[in-house]
Amino acid sequence: MAKTSLKTGRSLPGCYARGLRACGNKLTREHYVSRSVLAQLGNYGILGFPWQKSADLGEAGPGALASKILCDRHNSLLSEVDQALGEVIASLLLFRDPLTVPNDKRIVTVNGHQFERGLVKTLAGTYAAGLARRAEQLPPRNREPPRDWLHILFEGTTLSQPCGFYVYAGLGLEVEKMFGMVPLFDHLPIPRGADFRIAGYHFRLELRNPDRANLTSAAYRPSTIRFIRETTSCELRFEWPDDSTQHQSMTAAWQGQTTGASRHLLASLEVVRRQLEKTPSKR
Numbered sequence: 001m002a003k004t005s006l007k008t009g010r011s012l013p014g015c016y017a018r019g020l021r022a023c024g025n026k027l028t029r030e031h032y033v034s035r036s037v038l039a040q041l042g043n044y045g046i047l048g049f050p051w052q053k054s055a056d057l058g059e060a061g062p063g064a065l066a067s068k069i070l071c072d073r074h075n076s077l078l079s080e081v082d083q084a085l086g087e088v089i090a091s092l093l094l095f096r097d098p099l100t101v102p103n104d105k106r107i108v109t110v111n112g113h114q115f116e117r118g119l120v121k122t123l124a125g126t127y128a129a130g131l132a133r134r135a136e137q138l139p140p141r142n143r144e145p146p147r148d149w150l151h152i153l154f155e156g157t158t159l160s161q162p163c164g165f166y167v168y169a170g171l172g173l174e175v176e177k178m179f180g181m182v183p184l185f186d187h188l189p190i191p192r193g194a195d196f197r198i199a200g201y202h203f204r205l206e207l208r209n210p211d212r213a214n215l216t217s218a219a220y221r222p223s224t225i226r227f228i229r230e231t232t233s234c235e236l237r238f239e240w241p242d243d244s245t246q247h248q249s250m251t252a253a254w255q256g257q258t259t260g261a262s263r264h265l266l267a268s269l270e271v272v273r274r275q276l277e278k279t280p281s282k283r
Helices: 035-041 072-076 079-094 112-128 147-154
Strands: 027-031 044-047 058-060 066-071 107-111 164-168 170-174 178-184 193-198 201-206 218-220 224-229 232-239 249-257 265-271
Touching: 027 072, 035 079, 066 072, 066 112, 079 107, 079 112, 079 193, 079 232, 107 112, 112 147, 112 164, 112 178, 112 193, 112 201, 112 232
Parallel strands: 044 178, 107 232, 224 249
Antiparallel strands: 027 066, 044 058, 164 201, 164 218, 170 265, 178 193, 193 201, 224 232, 249 265
C-alpha cells in the first residue's frame, strides 16, 4: 500500500485522523464495523461492547454501530480495506459447506495487509467513539487513536513481527452471521489489540507486546485457510506482498450440521502443517 495520506494542511475537528493534517471538507458517518462486512451479515450478532454483559450476544442491523468520527477524505481512503474485510467474511460464510460451492468460486485471494488494516480500522473507530475501553472507564468522545495506528491505516505502514493478526485453532466452531470484538488491555488505557469473532472464527489483532502464552494455538498471518469436506476443498488465500516472511497454512474440516432451521456448519480449525511455507511476493 503506497502512502495515500497526502497532506492537505487541514485538521477537521471530530475526525479521528485529524492529527495527520490531511482531512477533507466534512465529517461522514463511519461504521466501526465495515459496511462491506455488514452487507454480508444483514442483522448480525455483536459482542464486546461496554453496554453488554460479558456473556451477552446482542443483535444489530446494517444501520447500527456508526458515528461521525472520520472525514470524507479519510473515509474514502479506506475503500480497499473495506473490500478486503468483506471478501474474508463472504468467503468464511460461503465455504461453510464446500460441496455447495461452485468450482469457479472455490479459491479466493485477499491481500493480507489490507485485511489486517480492516481489523485496525474497526478497533480505531470504536476507540475514537469511546467504546473500546475498560468497563470502568468513562466513555469520552472524539478520542484520537495512537499515531502509529493512523500510519498503518492511511500511510501504508505495516506491523512488524510478532504484531499483526492471528487465527486460532479450535474444535466445534459454529459458522454463523456474527461479528464480535473485545479490546485487549495491558497496563495502559489504550488497547494493545483485540479479539475478533468473525463468522464464528477467532481472530486476534496484536498491536504491541503480544501475549505469547495465549498464542500457542494460533497461526500468525496464515498463507491459506483450507476448508474441506470429503474430497472437496475451498481455499481462502492471504497474499503478503513485499513480505519474505514464512507463513503457515490451516485447515477447517467439515464436521456436520447443527439441528434446527439454521443448519450451521460445525468446523474443526487446526494448524495442519507445522513446517513453514513461503508465500510468493507479489508487487
